[in-house]
Amino acid sequence: MTATKPRRTLVAYSSKNGSTAEIARWIGEELREQHIDAEVAPISDISSVAAYDAVVLGAGLYAGRWPGEAVRFVRRHRQALTEQDVWLFSSGPLDGSATERAIPAVPAVARIAAKLDAHGHVTFGGRLTDGARGFIARGLRKQGKGGDFRDREQVCAWGRSIAAELTVVSNHH
Template sequence: MNARVLVAYGTKNGSTAEIADVIADALKEAGLRSETRPAAAARDVTEYDAVVLGGALYAGRWHRDAVRFARRHEHSLAERPVWLFSSGPLDASAGERDIPPVPSAARAATLLDAREHVTFGGRLEEGARGFIARMIVKQGRGGDFRDMERIRAWARGIAKEISKAGPASPT
């Protein structure tokens, strides 16, 4: 099984891109061909057997590039398995309990008939872009709350599911 998987993401400060890279690496370790792309730059999903789409969370919203990707590729994504993730809580809550998707991510999950949505902790550190982000860091509420092993374990679960199902058949 040598399925191709796209891991697309929307990010502002790079944390979600790093999560996407960890997911793609775990998929590769499981024997799949995977690549990461910014959601805004991903033009054609038809060459992939599956897609993982992630978006950073800002003020209760999923990153606009992830939302636009879901809408732009709705029909093509309906023909292949899709998983969604969000990154953003700046505390340990994402590792302690299941955090439901924000409304825009929930709409994307419904639109794409996503297999699963998961929320991972986020990262916000010195040098972050955006006034609010800089204020959060200045107030001492930033940090790195990503659990990379949890992210890898989630990706390994995706790899198992893809490997069991085989490549998507074109319709």
Template sequence: MPTRVLVAYGTTNGSTAQIAETVAGVLVEEGMTAQARPARSVTSVGPYDAVIVGGALYAGRWHRDARRFLLRHHRELAERPLWLFSSGPLDASASEWDIPPVPDVRHAMDRLTVTEHVTFGGCLEAGAKGPIARMLLRGGKGGDFRDVPAIEKWAAQIAAGLPPG
């Protein structure tokens, strides 16, 4: 049976969901069974051999759904490999250097055994929800800063470290 991987995510405007779907797609290409699901919809991580959790960054905080997911499932997560990713810088910084985890993520990493955390550039486009997003867009801070090849490379590295099943 192929290794089963959950890619759970917290997103408001869909950019982090697209990253999660890209990660899951690479894992499937590498012979895993992978699902990208909204973190708030996951009732158990029991069916999965490994878990990846992603959260959008808003005002220096990890998305609430991602934070709550880690709290809700911390016992089960302690029993399987776990990776974390953040998405959010609205510039090229995530592609230029490693961005340290925000305090919410650092706190989770201190409580759980996390194999790795990485931050990817974010995406904020017209029609985004939320007052902060609208303010950023009015100030000219929007755009798509996701580095899809970097996301795919990271997912392939995860796949290489997991047994194929």
């Protein structure tokens, strides 16, 4: 068997208040620990995804949607993304639900997953801190919805499953 080509993986994220950015970094660290060549970047910094074999794309949920920049990113890079191995994640629920059961993608994100033939989508818990910007964020906090509901081990386990799939895929290339 010939040596397998190193597979370059991009972990791209859209994060208004930093919690999805941190989830993306955890995934990147986990992939590198599993010997995957992974880079992590905000989608605003990415002009092309052509250099990558695989893309993990995640965004925070706002009013039941991904932010517009995440949707536009998919539209702009759709051609390349349909040819790549793609995984998607969302970060949102401000309670323990995401660690207790699988939360389906919101409809628009489910449609993106189908269009890109993504290998999977997962919803992770979110985080709302005192620093979060905006009137609604302040309102949510007043209702006692603040806190950090992300589960790093859950995120890392997902990262490991991606690494395992990437290794299988690259052995078949």
